[in-house]
Amino acid sequence: MLRDITLGQYYQTDSILHKLDPRIKLIGTFWFIVALFLVKNFIGYAVALLFLAACIKLSHVPFKFIVKGMKSILILLLITMVFNLVLTPGRELAHLGPIKVTYEGLTIAAKMAIRLTMLIIGSSILTLTTTPSNLTDGMEKLFAPLKVFKVPVHEVAMMMSIALRFIPILLEETDKIMKAQMARAADFESGNLIQRAKSLGALLEPLFLSAFQRALDLAMAMEARCYRGGEGRTKMKPLVYAHRDYAARAIIYLFVIATVVLGRMNIGL
Numbered sequence: 705m706l707r708d709i710t711l712g713q714y715y716q717t718d719s720i721l722h723k724l725d726p727r728i729k730l731i732g733t734f735w736f737i738v739a740l741f742l743v744k745n746f747i748g749y750a751v752a753l754l755f756l757a758a759c760i761k762l763s764h765v766p767f768k769f770i771v772k773g774m775k776s777i778l779i780l781l782l783i784t785m786v787f788n789l790v791l792t793p794g795r796e797l798a799h800l801g802p803i804k805v806t807y808e809g810l811t812i813a814a815k816m817a818i819r820l821t822m823l824i825i826g827s828s829i830l831t832l833t834t835t836p837s838n839l840t841d842g843m844e845k846l847f848a849p850l851k852v853f854k855v856p857v858h859e860v861a862m863m864m865s866i867a868l869r870f871i872p873i874l875l876e877e878t879d880k881i882m883k884a885q886m887a888r889a890a891d892f893e894s895g896n897l898i899q900r901a902k903s904l905g906a907l908l909e910p911l912f913l914s915a916f917q918r919a920l921d922l923a924m925a926m927e928a929r930c931y932r933g934g935e936g937r938t939k940m941k942p943l944v945y946a947h948r949d950y951a952a953r954a955i956i957y958l959f960v961i962a963t964v965v966l967g968r969m970n971i972g973l
Contacts (some may be wrong), residue, residue, distance in 0.1 A: 739967070
């Protein structure tokens with residue numbers, strides 16, 4: 705996910721999804737995830753898959769780039785599937801010694817794999833078609849009603865924006881420090897797990913010092929420019945709904961209704 709956020713701005717095109725208001729994309733992603741967890745049969749997953757395929761097509765983002773985000777959770781996904789296959793009681797399909805594979809376990813494992821895969825791909829589409837600044841602006845607008853309860857919405861959005869912008873800087877800093885330490889005979893690849901963890905100390909210490917120094921410099925720069933929070937501040941590019949945003953919201957709600965209704969029907973799938 706972090707990789708998508710840092711690289712999302714390089715995949716901006718004139719696609720329909722790029723032009724949508726970030727609030728609509730955030731709402732759509734939220735309801736897409738909710739719909740996935742409410743579905744109980746494969747018909748609902750098929751509807752969600754068609755909707756996801758349409759979003760990928762409209763995003764103009766290469767599919768092979770989207771699925772790269774799956775590598776980070778592939779091991780976790782496989783472990784989860786195996787545990788569901790062998791630990792779920794039910795009708796036995798096959799067995800190998802004490803290990804039994806059941807029909808119910810196979811069904812649950814398949815549904816979980818489909819759900820997690822579509823969830824990650826759907827979230828990747830959001831981050832790959834929205835710049836970090838638009839993403840935080842959209843979240844600030846969405847959570848603006850919380851100001852009634854004295855929640856510092858602008859400050860939270862500002863912290864998120866700064867954190868997202870620092871991700872590529874910290875990644876670059878990590879790469880530089882690692883290369884410098886390797887030039888000094890540091891070894892980050894060989895040895896057992898404990899030895900590798902100890903060798904990371906030569907990387908983490910200068911990285912933390914650099915991060916704190918950058919944070920201090922940024923705080924001083926903001927104070928020098930008289931930053932005093934969100935009270936009275938305006939936007940250079942305010943978010944305004946267009947006709948396509950209202951149409952997209954209607955499509956999202958129709959998708960959620962269709963997915964939940966079809967996905968919860970008792971049709972044996």
